[in-house]
Every structure is written in structure tokens, then in C-alpha cells.
Amino acid sequence: xxxxxxxxxxxxxxxxxxxxxxxxxxxxxxxxxxxxxxxxxxxxxxxxxxxxxxxxxxxxxxxxxxxxxxxxxxxxxxxxxxxxxxxxxxxxxxxxxxxxxxxxxxxxxxxxxxxxxxxxxxxxxxxxxxxxxxxxxxxxxxxxxxxxxxxxxxxxxxxxxxxxxxxxxxxxxxxxxxxxxxxxxxxxxxxxxxxxxxxxxxxxxxxxxxxxxxxxxxxxxxxxxxxxxxxxxxxxxxxxxxxxxxxxxxxxxxxxxxxxxx
Numbered sequence: 001x002x003x004x005x006x007x008x009x010x011x012x013x014x015x016x017x018x019x020x021x022x023x024x025x026x027x028x029x030x031x032x033x034x035x036x037x038x039x040x041x042x043x044x045x046x047x048x049x050x051x052x053x054x055x056x057x058x059x060x061x062x063x064x065x066x067x068x069x070x071x072x073x074x075x076x077x078x079x080x081x082x083x084x085x086x087x088x089x090x091x092x093x094x095x096x097x098x099x100x101x102x103x104x105x106x107x108x109x110x111x112x113x114x115x116x117x118x119x120x121x122x123x124x125x126x127x128x129x130x131x132x133x134x135x136x137x138x139x140x141x142x143x144x145x146x147x148x149x150x151x152x153x154x155x156x157x158x159x160x161x162x163x164x165x166x167x168x169x170x171x172x173x174x175x176x177x178x179x180x181x182x183x184x185x186x187x188x189x190x191x192x193x194x195x196x197x198x199x200x201x202x203x204x205x206x207x208x209x210x211x212x213x214x215x216x217x218x219x220x221x222x223x224x225x226x227x228x229x230x231x232x233x234x235x236x237x238x239x240x241x242x243x244x245x246x247x248x249x250x251x252x253x254x255x256x257x258x259x260x261x262x
Contacts, residue, residue: 006158011065018166026129026173035180035196035233042130044249048120049133052140060144064165067148068158077155093160094167094217100150101168102221104143105214116256117142122210123247123255125240127203132176138256171217175199180233187232194219201231203239 006014071077079089108118117139124131151161175194186195194215202213212229215222222228231237247255 006065006162008062008065011062011158011162014162015062015165015169019169022166022170022173023129025170026132026177026179029174029179030129030177033179033181035178035200036127036236037178041124041126041128041134044247044252045124045130045134047249048135048137048252052133052135052137055137056140056144059141063144064148064151064161065158067151068156068161071152071155072157077153079155079157081155089157090160090163093154093156094164096154097147097150097156097161097164098168098215098217099221100146101216102214102225104146105216106227108139109211109214114139114142116258119241120252120255122203123241123244123252124203125245126178127176127200127237127239128178129173129176131203132173136252136256168216175216183232183234190219190230192218192220197231197233197235198229200237200239201229201235203237205238205240205242 072080075081079092084092108114117136120136120139121131121134124134150156156164171194175196176199177196179196181189181195181197186197189195190198194213194217198213198219201209204210209229212227213219213222213231214227219228
């Protein structure tokens, strides 16, 4: 395995730049090709994002980069134990970490304790780019051991991890965006990736349909593991959770204390 030139400071800078670029792109596309011309819940969602920025920054910072650099030095993890081309290692990391994300997302819907936190994300009555940053701090903290363990076991380089996080962030914000895609392009993209229409179905108020389309970057995992449900931009879907159309920030923060059906 090659050594990664990415430091913790560079990791933070690249990840931050990727987030800003992803937000700008998502907002632009929502203006150019809106699906329902929705106004996002920026007051609640933006505050949650800022809270997560502080909490995760204090607890973790660039810990994924630190773990990756440790694994490389200790020759720990699959990719650190074999000699493979740089491009292959990066591609493998991208695929492997997205599969882990799929599994974690699915677990958030199947395990009642995890759903208590994840329901904050699904409680957004609108489906816009701001929904992509609407997460309870508890959910992100619970995901850290899973993410860091995956980075170590894969033997991912810091370079590959930051690339994954940028791609993941772009995919996450775009698939939550209030945008319509041209039908032919949407169908082509949906064969391998997650489109806004596919993820919109995952956010439906209809309980059974929420157990579908768990992917973030690739739709491959949903197709292979039986959780794929097709959808297109022409289909109108009511999103959110029943009874949570006007969820305030204080109530969102204590929502994990209240159990609802996944």
C-alpha cells in the first residue's frame, strides 16, 4: 500500500471545500430544475448542522484521517497488507465504505434504538438539500465507531477517505435536493447511482416504502440486497413522518426519547 500525503489539516480543508461546493451545486440545481419548489427547513436543519459541526469537531475532528494514517503505519487492514495500484486502492475504498454506509443506514431503520435518532432526519416535511444535513448529533456520534472501524479494516489511505467523504457529501446533498432530472438521464443514472427521485421514495410518509433505497452513492447495494424500489421525478410523493410536520428544534433534539414506527 502506498503512503498517503494527506495531513489532518489538509483533510479538514478538503472536506470543508467539498461540502461548500456540494451545497452550492445543490442550491443551484434546485433553482434551475425544481421538483416541487419547496422551501427547506433551514432554521431547524441549519442549526442541527452547526451543532453537529461543533460536536463532531470536538469529538473527532479529522479522526478518520488519523485512523487511516495509523493503519498505514501499522500495516493494518486489507489494502495495507497487499500490493495494489493506487487507483485500485482508492476505488476499493470508495466501494467498500459506501457498502458500510448502506449497512449502517439500513440498521438505523431496523434497530429501534438507532431509529430513535434517525427519525429526526426523516421528520423533515420538506425534501430539499437542507434535509441532507438534518441529523441528530447522537446519530452521528453513534456512527463514528462504525465508520472508523471500517476505515481501519479496509486499510484505506487518508487520501482515499477524504475523496470518499467528498463524493459521499455531494451524493447526499444532491439526492436530498428538490430537483427533477430529465427522464432518460434519471433512468441511466439510477442504474448505478441514487437519484433524488429514488431517495425521495425512501423519505415517503408511507411506512413500508421507507424500507427501500438505502444507498447513498451506489444503488447497487439496494438492487443486490432486495431493497430497491424504482421511482421517477414525475411521481409526487409526500415526505416526512406522520405527526411531525412542524417539528421545532427543541423537540427535534429530544425526539430520540419518543419512539415512532420506522
